[in-house]
Amino acid sequence: MGQLDINIVIGGPQGGGIDTSANMIIRAFAYAGMDVFSVREFHSNIKGRHSYVHIRSKDDKVRSLKYPADLLVALDPDTIFEHHEDVSKGTMVIYDSAFEGSDLGQARMIMRDTQKGIKETLEKAGFQTTVKGMLEYMQKKGGKLVPIQFDSVLSPVVSDGPTTRYFNTFGAAVTMSLVGIEKSSMEDAIRYVFGNKESVLKTNLAVVDKAYEYCESNKLVGRKIKKMHRESRIILTGNDGAAIGKIMGGLRFQTYYPITPASDESTIMEEHEDLKWLENEVDQLSRGGVVVVQTEDELSAITMATGAALTGSRSATATSGPGFSLMSEAISFSGMDEVPLVVTLYQRGGPSTGLPTRNGQADLLFAMHAGHGEFPRIVITSGDVEETIYDSMKALNYAQKYQVPVIHLIDKNLANTSEILDGIDTRRVKLEIPEIIPQNDGFKRFSLDTSSGISRMGAFGKNIFWLTGDEHDEIGHVTEDTRMRDLQMEKRFRKLETAEKEIPIEDKAVVFGDKKADVTFVSWGSQKGPILDAMNELKKIGISSNFLYLKMFTPFPSDFVHDFLYSSKTVIDVESNMTAQAAKVITQNTGLKISNYILKYNGRHVTEDELVEAVSKIYKNGVKKVVLTNGA
Template sequence: MNAPAPLPFAWRIGGPQGSGVLRMALLFARACARGGREIYSRREYHSNIVGRHSYFDVSVAGRPLFSHRETPDLLVSFEAETVARHALAVASGGVLLHADEPGVPLSALRFLDPRLREHLSAELAAGDLPPSTDGLLELARRRGVHCLALPYGDWLARLAAGHGGRKAVAKTVNTLGVAVSAGLLDLPLEDLLWAVAQTFAGKPAVIEMNQDAARLGWEAGRADRPAGTAKLSAAKRKEGRLLLGGHEAVALGKLAAGLGLQTYYPISPASDESAFLEAHTRLPRSEGGPLVLQVEDELAAVNMAAGGALTGARCATATSGPGLSLMTEGLGWAGMNEVPLVITHYQRGGPSTGLPTRTDQGDLLFAIHAGHGEFPRLVLASGDVNDAFDDALRAFDHAERFQLPVLHLLDRALTGCLQTVPRFRPARHRIERGRLATDAVGAVPRFAFTADGISPRPLPGGPGAPFWTTGVEHGEDGRVSEDPVIREKMMEKRARKLETAARAIPVADKLAEFGDPQARLVALTWGSTTGALREALHFLPELRVIQIRLLWPFPAAELEARLPDDALLVVVENNYSGQLAELLAARTSRRAAHWVLKYSDRPISAEALLPVLEAIRDGRGEPRMVLRNPLE
């Protein structure tokens, strides 16, 4: 057996929302990626505009990454709440950067959750330490964490001289912190400066100021390097890569697919995708760009997209949580009227308002069953940023080929992440528009009975005769019919499309396999939790991972054929009830022996998964195992 891969380096930055945490994480990730390294990051934030705590984990390694770590090797902080929330999470032997300021009692931190304050106070009391950030730093030191106090104030005073005063340079404190960490890690200065220029592109004075801050911080970090600190020294540049998040990949996939109209109602976290599309509809395009319209509610969003799709445009909407609940009416209409409609659904914590900015995989069975009555739909789920692009692009082909609504599921973890991926190659894709009857002259019955269930699709404004559609049950010509025989035939016709889709979609698009195909320990998953399992493979070679990418129609036969009789099945999901496990039991003859679940609405990491998988491998696993981390 080969030696296990080294752990990815884990970097964390925290701060109040609105203070630039996201931008600084992007800055650090860019600098590392520029140096040829691979990145995966996770983002945590509150449903709040300004003031509540947010943090970002950036994992860095020489191999592709798909998962974050829960124990950072290096923490960058600027204020007391970040120290309070994360000091106990920093790995032993790691580094904690904090402002050189007096300690703060935990009781003075107004946004620290009472439960966490009690947890931290108990830890401190056990170590005979005061309930303050000073106590937490001391506790970290006892675990071998190097706590470095940074004189941000002095540095800002130095920078102020050349850049218009203290107020003007105040925000460069972020860059200073990031730069110190870069210096400590021996990250090449030129990569850091490049990342600064990228991050503040278009603002030359801001770039110059932040590059000065970067140099200052970087030098200080180099000088202060504790012995044994990990190194991210110069590595070989890799060309042709992108650094982006899931919602950006989806937007790019939609643009490549020829998106004509996207309608949406603002909701976290789905709006990030529509905001990106809105910002980029004007880019140079050979054949026009999409319209993106914010509308009055999700009812309007889904039905406007359906109205557009009826005319032949590629139309989509994007939503989260309660938005999909409102869209179920329109989803059913699209199913009944065989309208190619793409709904991108970014899962967040539910039910009700739930946890709007936290991740969850609790909408799988809902997506499969949403809507009254029975009608075919496709449900896809992306496991990483690569999948997000591919699935967004293919969703339109599926929708048009099989003339049905396609639900593309992502989860919040994937939406707010950053991942390095090979540059997307849309030119390799072949768009399929299905059975369009645009040149037909005369009457084309919209719902003609066919062997595969798919009818030629007329569009208004073409040379053919007008056509009718209705959400009422109808005959081939789209005229209302309550005839029992017509009803049976129409139900059968619509259902046949799902069988056609199941036959036509390649198995590689239905499930992805990773690891040793002979391994007896088989983990099944879907969505972004796939990443934690792929990362776990590096440390647990006796593991095999199967990611279900097409959740409906469920690829039961293909999955069963890949599972040896003695396979020990583990299902890993970010939800409470094990929805994939339920689906497996309902659609196949197999049952999962172990359900590994997490429903704090924080993402699953390889780090947390490994001891659980090892226990299962060694026969020490429980049927239901819940992953918990009180410090996330």
């Protein structure tokens, strides 16, 4: 174990079957018993612009991606232009030799600024601004070219239309042959992807056969990776994980307005509205489905979810930055009226529309402060696919238990990360369900008689009570009485103190690595995996490191964070934003100032290699801030 480490970038035009290729590759590795981690990168575009999937497979746990690529698979000329930086000594570049005639000037789907950069690179290095020139440049950098005449290889086996329809399968199969994955695993992957389409399945299998045959006769075969048997595993993205976690956590009502990268979670839920049950005594009372409603806008999405929560069901909405901006007023209402509500906030590159399909972590401070006035809330974050499941369950629990809005931050990178989990533990998180006792006369939904700040939950249909955005009395009627105002404000905020006391520290912050280390990482969200992998690599070059991983920002684990950082040596804050927002929260809550930063705001995922390099610069050369730039 721990011998194999394969990094693949496969690119092509959006809508040209790249996702399918990536799916095949991921599945084939998985069937071979390997672990796989991948991230999908795409433009805000339906068809034509460059998209790619960055995949890494290991024979033990893989938690991040790495450049340079071992294989660059180009299903169009643009991929060759766009990914020249991913190619280094030993990178195999697989492409259709028909691309060789393409000129950079004709590549109109490459963004103008990107084109300019590519042109400068090629001209500086003395190569022509054509695919041919770029390939020569790659060769000079040590890349190994694998040109294949896709059409002529495929035409004997494709009879149902142009061979181009099968280029993505062919590209994936050649890749798998090159890395040494047995054909049977690739065939299983094809059967998975095209299982119910008999005619397509047949041709695709023939294409795989042809690809392996071609590679065999042209010596394009990697060292065979022996198939390893594994127990059942499950391949999930961050979007999947959040959907599963919410459903397991008892969510039965979800609203959304279409927005990247959040709406996948809701459509995934819709596809699975017919739930399957564990075998223990599921009576008729529990059997039911999940209702997912696409609303007219985000104002409606959050208020509809809030309305549903008033009847006692667990409800949530999912959105991204622009939608969350619209939701602010309703978050304030949920805080004021103590309605259990979960908002899953998928951050993407902002401000405004920003980088709508790219990564970002610039909404942390916004999530902590969105909504007018002062009210308690809980803000949590997830850093890998497994966490999206259990954190989604916990988010619903916190909302119910403390009767507050809970904002669950996920980032685009994690939403589109695909990981393999060994299974899903149905008994890791217990559902916290408040008791609802039918009562009408004298029911005090906002009773002040509570030391925890938590009043008895009520539900429309079982209790008569009122809600109002105005300050209110214990029953829920409007008041402007000074004393009642103070008491209700203080009661609401007591809940936050209760939550702070009750929620265990491991749900707020986790330390990885030894207590004492040369370097201490501080981070949150999807940098978790890259940092954990970088820690191993740093060790190999003589730098010991540990990692303070933050999961809850409100309430913030101030003492824990203070005590840990106070005795740390070189503290480095790593975030996918420009202004180091988490570091600001740390300073605000602990008084400690962090002086080293690794930041990335180009919208692409943080990779292991760039982290290792950045840490070396900070630790060895005394650089204070490194801005990461990897990614096409």
